[in-house]
Amino acid sequence: MDKAYTLRKENLLDSFRAFLKSLLGSGEVSGVLVPLRSVNNQAIMPALVSDLSLLDQADPLSPSFQLNGAKLVSRLTRREGEEKIAAVLRPCEVRAFVELVKIHQARWDNIVIISHDCAGAFSNRDFNQLAKDKGEGFTLEFIKKKIADNFDMESPNISTACQICDKPFPELSDITLHYFGAENQELVIVSQSEKGAGILGKIAGDTFKDAGSSSDILQKTMDDKNICISKRKEKQKAIFEQLAAQTSSIAELSNYFSSCVNCYNCRVACPVCFCKECVFNTDVVDYDPFQYSAWSKARGVLKMPVDTVFFHMTRMIHMGLSCVGCGQCSNACPNDIPIAELFKMAGLQAQKAFDYVPGKDVADAPPLSVFYENEFKDVTGLH
Amino acid sequence: METFEPTIIAFVCNWCTYTAADLAGTSRQKYPKNVRLIKVMCTGMVDPKYVLKAFLQGADAVLISGCHPGDCHYINGNYKARRRTKLLHEILSRFGIDKKRLRLTWIGASDGIEFAATIRKMVEEIREAGPLQSDLKMVI
Ligand code: SF4
Ligand code: SF4
Ligand code: FES
Numbered sequence: 001m002d003k004a005y006t007l008r009k010e011n012l013l014d015s016f017r018a019f020l021k022s023l024l025g026s027g028e029v030s031g032v033l034v035p036l037r038s039v040n041n042q043a044i045m046p047a048l049v050s051d052l053s054l055l056d057q058a059d060p061l062s063p064s065f066q067l068n069g070a071k072l073v074s075r076l077t078r079r080e081g082e083e084k085i086a087a088v089l090r091p092c093e094v095r096a097f098v099e100l101v102k103i104h105q106a107r108w109d110n111i112v113i114i115s116h117d118c119a120g121a122f123s124n125r126d127f128n129q130l131a132k133d134k135g136e137g138f139t140l141e142f143i144k145k146k147i148a149d150n151f152d153m154e155s156p157n158i159s160t161a162c163q164i165c166d167k168p169f170p171e172l173s174d175i176t177l178h179y180f181g182a183e184n185q186e187l188v189i190v191s192q193s194e195k196g197a198g199i200l201g202k203i204a205g206d207t208f209k210d211a212g213s214s215s216d217i218l219q220k221t222m223d224d225k226n227i228c229i230s231k232r233k234e235k236q237k238a239i240f241e242q243l244a245a246q247t248s249s250i251a252e253l254s255n256y257f258s259s260c261v262n263c264y265n266c267r268v269a270c271p272v273c274f275c276k277e278c279v280f281n282t283d284v285v286d287y288d289p290f291q292y293s294a295w296s297k298a299r300g301v302l303k304m305p306v307d308t309v310f311f312h313m314t315r316m317i318h319m320g321l322s323c324v325g326c327g328q329c330s331n332a333c334p335n336d337i338p339i340a341e342l343f344k345m346a347g348l349q350a351q352k353a354f355d356y357v358p359g360k361d362v363a364d365a366p367p368l369s370v371f372y373e374n375e376f377k378d379v380t381g382l383h
Numbered sequence: 384m385e386t387f388e389p390t391i392i393a394f395v396c397n398w399c400t401y402t403a404a405d406l407a408g409t410s411r412q413k414y415p416k417n418v419r420l421i422k423v424m425c426t427g428m429v430d431p432k433y434v435l436k437a438f439l440q441g442a443d444a445v446l447i448s449g450c451h452p453g454d455c456h457y458i459n460g461n462y463k464a465r466r467r468t469k470l471l472h473e474i475l476s477r478f479g480i481d482k483k484r485l486r487l488t489w490i491g492a493s494d495g496i497e498f499a500a501t502i503r504k505m506v507e508e509i510r511e512a513g514p515l516q517s518d519l520k521m522v523i
Contacts, residue, residue, distance in 0.1 A: 249516075252479075317431045349474075368470065379469045382486060382488065
């Protein structure tokens with residue numbers, strides 16, 4: 001049975017910080033990766049904090065989601081035997097991290113993953129325009145509103161990816177922090193692994209207290225959580241239906257990407273685009289000039305840059321099975337192409353076909369990394 | 384009206400289906416000329432990109448064909464091809480490329496007759512299904 005602890009300070013942000021401080025202060029970890037607010041310009045970026053006092057600038061609850069932190073954790077953990085650190089990640093960041101652990105691009109042995117109920121995020125543009133300068137006051141207002149409306153995603157400025165996210169409550173982690181439904185601003189802290197339980201057991205004390213079984217406490221908000229999830233699934237369905245109608249042929253797909261400039265930002269932002277060197281950066285696509293003329297002559301016209309739909313479909317094949325729906329591709333697109341929902345829709349269909357849920361369990365092998373003699377017989381033959 | 388003649392790209396493995404195609408030729412089996420054979424060492428080396436590129440460059444259908452389960456000369460290349468084909472089916476069908484336009488078959492080295500029959504059947508099917516991208520001028 002997992003244990004729960006409760007912590008209550010002036011407000012949720014203070015509680016969150018108090019928890020991180022007791023963790024870092026205990027010496028159990030030597031640093032904490034957490035979204036940090038700059039005192040200079042109020043921008044929020046993930047930062048590896050080792051000085052306790054700087055945790056007063058931690059702002060993990062704001063709707064700022066500049067990039068998927070799984071890639072950063074991958075950098076921090078790629079070697080064995082480094083100092084133990086902790087990372088505060090949104091649920092979709094944890095899922096991406098789990099996908100990277102599976103392909104040995106990140107390690108979980110020496111890091112404490114802390115996740116939390118996620119109220120959703122704005123696009124970077126919206127955050128920078130509407131929220132950044134308002135400082136921490138904006139975060140507190142935002143969180144209060146989100147608790148009151150039970151994470152209703154129809155509220156303004158929440159990114160589409162978050163509106164259709166049906167996994168905003170952390171599952172796989174070492175320690176999870178819960179505040180969904182916490183009208184009284186109380187933070188519930190739960191261990192999700194042996195590592196997490198060990199640490200919480202050691203550092204619990206004055207700052208946060210043993211509150212009994214986690215299932216008893218979390219049970220109270222279960223019904224509301226389920227309502228929240230089913231609402232999002234409905235929204236997801238509606239968006240997917242519209243998308244499917246809009247992209248039912250390659251020509252339509254090409255229209256969808258008609259303003260794509262092949263900058264590949266979406267690929268850079270994607271936490272599960274795992275290739276060390278993307279084929280679209282290699283000489284495979286370094287065509288000779290005569291090739292372009294030949295293509296043009298064959299059809300009378302050649303759209304340039306070439307390979308736009310080819311790139312997107314290739315990426316879909318490469319990362320669709322691991323797509324965690326974080327929405328960072330849309331966030332990164334300079335031309336506001338709604339990429340995230342398209343990739344999530346296609347990815348989800350492929351995931352279902354392989355009965356695979358990315359980010360669910362480190363032990364689940366990525367579908368293309370295994371194969372068996374007696375399977376998928378219906379794929380072969382003419383019928 | 385002229386009948387539509389589809390273009391079919393076939394990736395065939397050196398050890399089984401290519402040999403079968405060769406046998407079909409030497410034993411004077413007839414099959415339509417719509418198919419362009421590309422010999423690969425094993426179906427396990429057919430990168431999904433090859434299939435995507437073929438469709439985007441104007442193929443109306445793609446065939447991947449190799450050794451029967453248990454007969455792959457690289458032990459399990461054909462099982463990998465099967466999973467990749469499954470994935471391609473899921474993604475392509477989302478965007479209007481029906482599963483019947485991408486086929487995976489096992490045709491052994493001595494199956495010249497089956498090779499010719501497979502091509503005949505596939506060409507017939509795709510003729511009926513029609514061109515994949517008649518309206519597609521701008522896409523690469
Ligand atoms: S996609 Fe889900 S988990 Fe990720 S930021 Fe949005 S609501 Fe949170
Ligand atoms: S970020 Fe946008 S413009 Fe750039 S490659 Fe991706 S879809 Fe195209
Ligand atoms: S060698 Fe024929 S499928 Fe592998």
